[in-house]
Amino acid sequence: MKYDKISKKVYLTDPEAQCNYYKLEQQAINYAAKFFQDICSCQCGTVNDRVLPITFYCEQEEIISAMDRNEDYFITGGHVIANKKQSYIRIGLSSEYDVLLDDTERIIRHEIIHYYLWLCDLPHADDSLEFWCMCYAYDADAYKKLNEQDKKKFNAFKRQCNKYKPDTPYNVWHIVLGAIVSEIHEIEAPDVKVKFKEYMNNVKKVFIRD
C-alpha cells in the first residue's frame, strides 16, 4: 500500500492485488452493463439502457484510508446516490480475488434495481414494495422490513412470480413484470393474481404468434 499525500489516498502497490483488482473491475463493469440492459427490458419508464453511472472502488484501499484518517467507519458493499439531478452507483470490490463472486453480483443487482426504480420515478427505498418485488424477481436480497399491507401484496406477487417466470419467454416476462411493478401500489393483494393473468394474456397475444 502507498499513501499519496496530495490526493490523501492509499493505493494498492502489490502487483498481484493490482492485477486482481483490474480483472475484477472489468468483469464487474460488464456484469453491471448487462444486468442494466436486462432490467431495462421491463420498460417501467423511458430509460436508455446504455447509460449507467456506476463506479467501483477497492475495499482494501477504502479501509486503509479510513484507518489512516483515524475514522472508525468505512464503506463496503455498494450504495446509490440518487438526488434530484445527480445520481450514481458505487460498489466496493475486494482485491483478494480476481473473479466476481456471487455475493458481489448480488450487490450489483441490488444497487442497480434501486437506481432503475429511481429513474422510473417509482418508490426505490429498501423498504418499498416495488423494490422488494424487483429484488425477488432478480434474486437481489431486499432486507429492510415491509409494512403489513405491503407484505400481503408481496406474498401474492411472489406466488405469481414463481408460477409464471420459469416458463415465460424473456420479452413477455419482462414486460409483465414491469407492468405489475409499476402498478402494484394501486392493486389490492387479492387482485395481484388477476392482474398477472390479465397481463400475461395480453402481452402473449402481442409477442407470441402461432
Ligand SMILES: [Zn+2]
Ligand atoms: Zn439497498
